Amino acid sequence: MSHATTDAPEVDPALLEILVCPLTKGPLRYDRAAGELISDQARLAYPIRDGIPIMLPDEARRLDD
Numbered sequence: 603m604s605h606a607t608t609d610a611p612e613v614d615p616a617l618l619e620i621l622v623c624p625l626t627k628g629p630l631r632y633d634r635a636a637g638e639l640i641s642d643q644a645r646l647a648y649p650i651r652d653g654i655p656i657m658l659p660d661e662a663r664r665l666d667d
Contacts, residue, residue, distance in 0.1 A: 649663070
């Protein structure tokens with residue numbers, strides 16, 4: 603159920619513009635296909651559930667090199 607689908611609610615574009623990584627305070631990029639916000643600096647992917655970004659480092663997935 604945590605996978606993004608075409609039926610998943612979209613994230614508000616205005617919200618995406620103001621969100622930053624809670625660890626690095628750096629920019630995030632939206633990976634629509636995965637339903638995640640990616641922090642390249644922290645190497646973390648924050649999940650988006652029901653259109654709501656979950657900006658908790660404990661909930662983020664580590665990106666592999």
